[in-house]
Amino acid sequence: MVKYRITIKKSAAKELADIPKKDLPKIVKRIQTLAQNPRPHGSQKLSRKEQYRVRQGDYRIVYSVDDKVLAVDVVKIGPRREVYRP
Numbered sequence: 385m386v387k388y389r390i391t392i393k394k395s396a397a398k399e400l401a402d403i404p405k406k407d408l409p410k411i412v413k414r415i416q417t418l419a420q421n422p423r424p425h426g427s428q429k430l431s432r433k434e435q436y437r438v439r440q441g442d443y444r445i446v447y448s449v450d451d452k453v454l455a456v457d458v459v460k461i462g463p464r465r466e467v468y469r470p
Contacts, residue, residue, distance in 0.1 A: 385420060386454060387419050387420065387454070388418065388419050388420075388422050388449070388454045388455060388456045389419070389453075389454060389455045389456070390415060390416070390418060390419050390455075390456045390457075390458065391455060391456070391457045391458070392415070392457075392458040393457065393458060393459050393460075395460070396458045396459055396460055396461050399460065399461045399462050400412075400461050403443070403461070407440075407441060407442075407443065410440055410441060411440050411441075411443055411445065411461065414438060414440040414445060415445060415458060418438070418445075418447065418456045418458075419456065422436075422447075422449045422456045423436065423449065424438065426438060426439060430446070434448055435447065435448045435459060436448070436449065437467075442463055442464060443461065443462060443463060443464070443467075444460075444461070444462065444463070444464050444467040444468075445458060445460075445461050446458075446459045446460040446461070446467060447459055
């Protein structure tokens with residue numbers, strides 16, 4: 385199976401650092417699984433954007449996929465009520 389390269393935007397890395405320690409390992413593991421399957425069961429394409437989101441507990445991980453270069457770019461990580469705000 386093809387592996388995608390995962391990159392995390394600087395702002396998303398800051399958001400990841402602010403997540404409580406009890407939730408952090410699950411979120412990191414979910415991001416790592418995107419390398420194997422960037423569109424897993426339960427992921428949804430965001431309307432009007434070439435981005436996807438996947439749930440992990442009360443948190444959402446928003447990312448884009450580039451199939452030409454096999455890359456997943458994590459754009460935003462946060463609680464549901466905050467992650468979709470511009």
